[in-house]
Amino acid sequence: MLARELARTFPTIDLDDDALEAARLLVERRLPGLIVVDSAHHPVAVLPGSQILRFVVPRYVQDDPALAHVYAERQADRLCDRLHGHRVRDLLPERPQRPPVVEGDATAMEIAALMAGEHSPLVAVVESKGGPNPPMIGAISVVDLLERALPPR
């Protein structure tokens, strides 16, 4: 099995989409993450839900999680208010990562190596030999891959 056979259609979000709407898409479709594309619809990043939380948790709380306790319950409930007025590009990690993208002819081992290395719940699949900006065919989740790769009982 190759990536193009495993790929299925998957919602994408643009770098300039509203951050709050992106989080709502993740929740409504109960997705393991979001595939972020540039203006040419080329996948540039995978945004797992935990990365959205990284943006809303203040830096000093991330550095010292014990400080999370200083927020009263009601104040803590509003943690996602910080997404207001932000774009998807603001949610991405500062250090660029290896793009979670495989070509259509990638094998199960290549897909698994990328997911394992990037701790990514998802990879995007693009056309093989599609040039510098190959179009996206679809995406594969860890569950999709394991479903096909697990030996029969």
Added chain:
Amino acid sequence: MLARELARTFPTIDLDDDALEAARLLVERRLPGLIVVDSAHHPVAVLPGSQILRFVVPRYVQDDPALAHVYAERQADRLCDRLHGHRVRDLLPERPQRPPVVEGDATAMEIAALMAGEHSPLVAVVESKGGPNPPMIGAISVVDLLERALPPR
């Protein structure tokens, strides 16, 4: 909202359960990860699907992902055969992580800080003041938390 209100029942696996059966549980229930418990049913780890892949991808391929390409398609399809005869404890990372566990009275900020810091799609919730080995109440996924924490449209 506190962790005990957000927690829902979630399947758990034991450290000594069969690794292949654990992977099947993840696939069948399409879970973001598995909660691993010890013999006292106390949560000790969260196993995201990508961590299962880390176990099945040989170390030298993880060190140099280009080597994944040396596997022929059919050979790559059988990557999960490596789970045979292993237990869940073998799949856990070698370096112990911060346990992805919150007490029942943790706020949304405390839950988010833990998920963000550990890049975890899931946390387990245990009884507050439950002693050194507090019983598990349930679990919260990133999607569950965002669902409750996102501001109304």
